[in-house]
Amino acid sequence: MMFYSNEVFVLSHGKDHASKLQGSTPRDELLIRTSDSFSGLLLFAIGFLLFMVAFVKDREFHSFFARGCVLLHVAMAIWRIYFERKVEDLGRDWLRLVVGDIVLGLSWVFFLVYSWREKYD
Incomplete structure (x- = not known):
């Protein structure tokens, strides 16, 4: 999701809202990308935890x-x-x-x- 975030936003929210969700300044874009990276790490950790709990x-x-x-x-x-x-x-x-x-x-x-x-x- 992190690599195709713009396409995911366009698909789910439309072109107008997708441009707003990407951030308007470079600082906002960096914060949003960092947040996306941490969400991906969190999703990986949750999946790994569920895999461990399964055993x-x-x-x-x-x-x-x-x-x-x-x-x-x-x-x-x-x-x-x-x-x-x-x-x-x-x-x-x-x-x-x-x-x-x-x-x-x-x-x-x-x-x-x-x-x-x-x-x-």
């Missing part, structure tokens, strides 16, 4: 991890509701992203319910 056999740890993921998705939805919707260039997408965060959080809740059902059957 853990302890059900209690899986429940702990799933609860943490639910809290993370709820926090992200709250962030989008209170802050991201106020950014005028991202204002039309916040509702779709909040629904996506809630659905992802619910998927972890369903995992917890399923694991509790297995535990208490």
